[in-house]
Amino acid sequence: MGRHRVAIVVLSGTFVLDLAVAAQAFGRRPSVFAKIRHEPETPYDIVLCGPTAAPTSLGFTIGDLSPVEWIADADTVVVPGLEEPWAPQDPTLLSAVAKAAEAGARLVSLCAGVFVLGQAGVLDGRRVTTHWALADEFRAAFPRAHLMEDEMYVDDGQILSSGGMLAAADLCLYVLRQDHGQAYANDVSRVLISPPHRAGGQAQYAKATTRPLSGSLSPVMHWLIENIAEPLTLQQVAARANMSPRTLERRFRTETGDSVAGWIARRRVERARELLENSNLTVTQVAYAAGFGSTQSLRRHFVSRIGVSPRDYRDTFRSTPEQSRTVGRPQQGPAGTPACDAGPDARRPGPFSFMH
Structure with missing residues (x-):
């Protein structure tokens, strides 16, 4: 043939x-x-x-x-x-x-x-x-x-x-x-x-586009970005927008094509990517700084949206002195205690919002 x-x-x-x-x-x-x-x-x-x-x-x-x-x-x-x-x-x-x-x-x-x-x-x-x-x-x-x-x-x-x-x-x-x-x-x-x-x-590998926020909800979106590390509930965001939760959800989907929770999760993943690439924060610290509140939540959202774990992402996009250390040597936290990147899931005290 x-x-x-x-x-x-x-x-x-x-x-x-x-x-x-x-x-x-x-x-x-x-x-x-x-x-x-x-x-x-x-x-x-x-x-x-x-x-x-x-x-x-x-x-x-x-x-x-x-x-x-x-x-x-x-x-x-x-x-x-x-x-x-x-x-x-x-x-x-x-x-x-x-x-x-x-x-x-x-x-x-x-x-x-x-x-x-x-x-x-x-x-x-x-x-x-x-x-x-x-x-x-x-x-x-x-x-x-x-x-x-x-x-x-x-x-x-x-x-x-x-x-x-x-x-x-x-x-x-x-x-x-x-x-x-x-x-x-x-x-x-x-x-x-x-x-x-x-x-x-x-x-x-895709870089998040930084399109200007527009529409009637842009002030609320700017506020969300400024407070992305904080626990956020739908009721809090609705109060900030002077709307009922149901009205806010409807308006959010109309203007962004996404739910309030989905939009916030996407921004938190983007923030986590920036920190994994450009900071020396541990993965646990990144989870808190991006507003996920736990390493488990960060990993779940990260894998769902990016396709790899936060640690694998950092290994791909950032070469740090950490990678040249002796294998098995524990990383020290700010107070000399071992960091808990790979340890049990840590959570913030208090109630955890639906957005995590």
């Missing part, structure tokens, strides 16, 4: 990193691969398809590209991200992608490459992802697709898509795992010095 044919699409503004990851994952194996596995040859035939010459995102041009018509006969079509994904693409290219889909080809988009698939008309009703920062633009352009912006990558059968930049490696390794097994994907990951699978999704 012949070898599996992979068409990698190269367009004006293609991200070089996405292109390199795809070419390395499916293309010719480097010489060191023979030291890892007695299968030095790639199981794929890859072809770079695009215009006669395509200037990349870094300014240099890639030439000697195969015609875009070749895409229609590929077994797998890979579309790397590109600098201006919303720009209209050549109808000939889009037709070739659509024909490949009709013929049953697997379509793999990396980062913003999913916009090209959307223009080809193959995403209606499909679950996909893209770079978290492009979520608004994607939803506006392709409202019939189901965007899962927090996911590192999404497998929707014929359509596979990855989040931003280096998530391309996660998806390509996943495809190798599906095609040739876990051991093969693991060995390719050893060449890349990249984990075969990363925990969590894009939510841990």
Whole structure:
């Protein structure tokens, strides 16, 4: 039946990193691969398809590209991200992608490459992802697709898509795992010095947008942010807004699309992320400073919204002198007592509000 044919699409503004990851994952194996596995040859035939010459995102041009018509006969079509994904693409290219889909080809988009698939008309009703920062633009352009912006990558059968930049490696390794097994994907990951699978999704990398607070509830929202570390009840917030709790909930959902408790929890998670990245507070101290009141509550909300634990998040985004200490040496608190990051859950005295 012949070898599996992979068409990698190269367009004006293609991200070089996405292109390199795809070419390395499916293309010719480097010489060191023979030291890892007695299968030095790639199981794929890859072809770079695009215009006669395509200037990349870094300014240099890639030439000697195969015609875009070749895409229609590929077994797998890979579309790397590109600098201006919303720009209209050549109808000939889009037709070739659509024909490949009709013929049953697997379509793999990396980062913003999913916009090209959307223009080809193959995403209606499909679950996909893209770079978290492009979520608004994607939803506006392709409202019939189901965007899962927090996911590192999404497998929707014929359509596979990855989040931003280096998530391309996660998806390509996943495809190798599906095609040739876990051991093969693991060995390719050893060449890349990249984990075969990363925990969590894009939510841990997305930066919270700081949109100006507006609307009739903006004074209450500012007050909530200023007092985010305090125990807050719906009754307290309603009294501050001079409304009944029921009216406040209704107005809050109208203006923010979220409940009062949900909005506060989101802001507390954002505050916890800032403290985990930029402070020396212990995880327990972060829980109190962000208003969760307990390490258990912080962890529950953090894992639900970010996909990883607070400690794993800190290990990823902050390198501190703590990490070079002797393993097993207890961390000392301000008064010389061991800190309780990993100890029993600590709680504030007194009643605990529904928002925790």
